Amino acid sequence: MTAPLLQLDALTRTFGGLRAVSEVSFDVMRGEICSVIGPNGAGKTSLFNLISGVLRPTSGRILFDGADITRERPARFASLGIGRTFQNLALFKHGTVVENILVGRHIHTKSSVLESAFFFGRTRAEEIAAREKVEEIVEFLEIEQIRDAVVGQLSYGQQKRVELARALACEPKLLLLDEMVSGMNQEETEDIARFVLDIRDELGITVLMIEHDMRVVMDISDRVQVLNFGQKIAGGTPDQVRNDPAVLDAYLGRRGRPSEPAGSAAHGL
């Protein structure tokens, strides 16, 4: 269990003149819960977009499970074992909860258009197996009551949970969670924190999560990486990060970045 599952090597992404992610390097170990924190606009979501194939890096490398996946086709990332949720809900809003989660089984099913049209043999067997898996996840995340609801009509917290369920249905090795608990109340937040621990402990999935809720971050993370202005400014155990002067500066914005004049730190470009 010593080899890292994910290695980022000087990962960079620019948008025009803006360096949203700038030379970010860190490793995520197997079985770890690792958090990425940083002020608004720090480049956290952009980093996730790179790791999940939504965006292409400008430079740098992504190693996953020992292989270089930097140039993989975007649709391949799920099969490689990378699943994610989105900061702003990205559900299939006209589908039911079960239908949404079933889409997560896409890479685990193989039926062709013709087989699907007749719904015999393999398609039938696959659909039954997929449905069984989905029911397992529904139970795991305690969303039995809403399984047949159309997701567009659910509350924000419920939709977030459906997103998590959909990502779990992919059976990823690495799960990327982008601000799962933002906008949730205390109780929902605690539920999610418990689920994240269970996902790691019971399902054996490595978790990399972006989180603004510092209590959650400090409580359940094994390690924390801190971004500011696209750069990694600190990384380590929650205790190390908590007491790192660079982190305090970034969050309190007293001095901004060393190279920046004071006061321009708040939101970047």
Place this chain on the structure above:
Amino acid sequence: MRSGDFKETYADLIVLSDSRLVWAWAGVLVVALVVAPFVVNAYVLSLLTLVLITVTGALGLNLLTGLTGLISLGHAGFLLLGAYGYAIVVAKHNLHPLLGFLAAGVAPALFAIVVGLPSLRLRGLYLAITTLAFSYIISDLILEAKSITDGARGITVQRPEFFGLDFSSDPSFALLCAFVAAVALFACLNIQRSRIGRAFMAIRDNDIAARTMGVNLQAFKLYAFMTSAFITGIAGALMGIYLSFVSVEGFPFLFSIEALAILIVGGLGSALGAVLGTVFIVLLPEAIRILFSWFGGALESLLSTGVHEVKSIAYGVAIILFLRFEPRGLVGVWRDAKRLWTHWPLKY
């Protein structure tokens, strides 16, 4: 009220419908469709045949536009390709009608790759214009490729006869159309409840998330184009046989609009909606005709001189009214009515 849903096995969860009532009604409908052609008069039979052919075509477009969210104004092009595919194989080369139907599906599906590939990055208006241009290019190609298609002369098509079954009479041809429509409906419902249909739906609702789930967007958009074109092409072949003559003029651009109107009126993305919408849109001109004949005189003569224009206007008005007042279409109305019925007198 119906009792709660308790399922014993996972197989029970994936059935097309778990309601005995739905199956019973489907059975009644099948029997009615088998009997009707032999009892109704010629006028009603012609309408019935038209509805059945149109349902097949509408189901084809629904896969692309309703389910995958890729708008097409080139549907008439696929109908045309299907009709010519059949006519060339069966009428010109005297091959088996089943080979003709195969060609009627495969030819549009292959052309769908040609129009689909450049369309992979296009959406909305751009895709609409591209597919529209495609259908005009198809018309031109058919007119130019005289050695294969007989150009502007068109091809005369006989009613088919195969496996000892003779479809030359109107009732028996209506039965053939009913059979094809039923198979198309069944195939569409099955696609919708399997990984392919869910991938289509995922692309429509959120393509980035779909890709993150491992859906290959290019491949699945092409599948949607091809499957849609295949089913539409079969409808085109039936249309050609029904008209007993296949020509470019027989498949005007208005067909593309009619198909879109059907989906909007019926409810985008729903197979049941495609059926309801077809009945509505095919019968709409008839309703107008009856209405105009009551007023007689000028209105009636307007219809006889400008039936094409009156139809276009009626489709346009139907589209606008449904988009404005019932965007879920007839299928939405149907679901509301059903909920009211099953839960009455309770409110929920």
